Amino acid sequence: MGEHRSVVRMRSALAALGVTGDIRVLPDSARTAVEAAAALGCEAGAIASSLVFESAGEPVLVVTSGAHRVDTDKLAAEHALEPLQRASPDFVRTHTGQAIGGVAPVGHPSPVRTFVDRWLAGYDTVWAAGGHPHAVFPTTYAELVQITGGTATDVEG
Numbered sequence: 001m002g003e004h005r006s007v008v009r010m011r012s013a014l015a016a017l018g019v020t021g022d023i024r025v026l027p028d029s030a031r032t033a034v035e036a037a038a039a040l041g042c043e044a045g046a047i048a049s050s051l052v053f054e055s056a057g058e059p060v061l062v063v064t065s066g067a068h069r070v071d072t073d074k075l076a077a078e079h080a081l082e083p084l085q086r087a088s089p090d091f092v093r094t095h096t097g098q099a100i101g102g103v104a105p106v107g108h109p110s111p112v113r114t115f116v117d118r119w120l121a122g123y124d125t126v127w128a129a130g131g132h133p134h135a136v137f138p139t140t141y142a143e144l145v146q147i148t149g150g151t152a153t154d155v156e157g
Contacts, residue, residue: 010131013107031101033066056082071157114150
């Protein structure tokens with residue numbers, strides 16, 4: 001059995017964006033920042049968690065440090081967004097092509113408005129999901145902002 005199709009698609013998407021860090025497939029799930037950090041031997045704060053929210057029917061992706069909880073009211077107010085609600089699994093898959101727990105910050109069927117947690121700048125290497133709950137890839141904060149076209153912001157209240 002070969003590599004999961006989501007991981008294959010992500011490898012292509014990352015290569016097209018010029019990302020040099022390669023996807024690492026972990027033996028166990030990395031659905032949460034705590035799981036990913038334990039598997040990688042790093043702090044949970046170095047995990048770039050991709051959280052999808054719904055704002056007036058549109059997807060909003062927040063790439064946050066695994067050490068943070070997103071203050072959705074603050075984020076919406078600061079960036080003139082309609083109220084943010086946690087997206088359903090079907091909404092996430094429709095707009096990202098990926099399942100919750102493995103949503104990558106890039107490689108979606110169409111662009112998704114993205115915000116990137118400034119806290120991630122404190123780490124030389126951050127780890128983001130690679131399109132599948134067992135896949136991650138190394139990157140930097142600067143590269144993450146660049147490849148997502150995201151807006152750097154503080155996500156905590």
